[in-house]
């Protein structure tokens with residue numbers, strides 16, 4: 001209930017304006033967001049690399065309804081890709097297609113995405129496509145599917161909560177995709193997505209076996225011990241080596257576990273958001289964990 005309210009709040013432009021201006025939220029923002037500038041993001045990436053942790057850089061921004069803005073975001077992403085190649089090779093970028101204009105003009109978004117894939121290929125940087133709300137999910141998957149034969153190294157997120165996911169996976173016939181399996185962070189209607197946490201986790205475990213058996217180099221985007229332990233065991237059962245899949249976690253979440261997994265020989269990649277447009281991202285993080293909301297409210301009242 002509370003998390004649904006927070007997910008609705010994540011979509012409110014009015015709240016975004018009010019909360020983004022509030023200086024008191026900065027402490028909380030810096031826990032989940034690595035910085036405002038690309039330089040700050042590269043610096044944070046280097047710190048994580050020192051601990052043997054890989055990174056995926058996410059330039060914050062989503063739900064763009066102005067094509068000029070989506071072109072600017074694409075340019076900034078290309079700049080990020082070039083900076084990765086120069087300073088922190090091995091990192092990837094993660095992008096939301098609503099930031100590249102998918103909700104306004106699918107063809108224009110496809111061109112922006114093509115520019116990113118091209119830049120990624122030229123610079124040896126993998127582009128990962130986030131999966132957003134189901135209102136843009138279908139188009140996101142279609143664009144990714146079309147580009148995949150030319151860019152088989154790219155990766156796309158899939159959401160265990162969505163009822164359509166198992167069928168969607170069967171539509172990748174030509175090339176099996178590299179995927180990031182996540183539970184799903186958006187407020188979806190009951191007919192589209194499971195709402196019960198236990199059911200979502202059960203579907204996550206089921207899909208874990210599927211991606212290990214059918215897709216190359218899967219990534220498990222989760223902080224949940226049940227899902228992590230299951231993936232380790234399922235990989236072992238399927239004869240998939242620790243080096244042939246990875247765990248992905250969000251910047252600032254379960255840092256000890258990230259290091260512990262690296263110590264145990266697993267690959268770990270941290271999803272590292274940077275930029276000024278942190279509001280919807282932060283609200284989704286609040287919705288995932290009520291304790292975060294407490295920090296947030298305290299910071300708003302200056303406590």
Ligand SMILES: Cc1cc2nc3c(=O)[nH]c(=O)nc-3n(C[C@H](O)[C@H](O)[C@H](O)COP(=O)(O)OP(=O)(O)OC[C@H]3O[C@@H](n4cnc5c(N)ncnc54)[C@H](O)[C@@H]3O)c2cc1C
Pocket residue numbers: 129130131132157159180182183184185186221222223224225227248249250253254270271284285286288289292
């Ligand atoms: C790398 C990565 C990429 C993602 N990409 C997408 C995407 O493209 N599309 C999408 O819909 N969703 C994405 N998500 C979000 C995902 O869908 C979940 O909402 C989120 O990961 C929480 O689910 P969980 O599996 O960690 O399990 P949960 O059951 O929510 O959490 C398990 C435990 O992890 C810790 N934890 C989880 N979340 C937080 C938090 N915010 N703050 C502090 N502790 C926390 C807590 O200890 C909690 O008990 C991504 C997540 C990750 C890790």
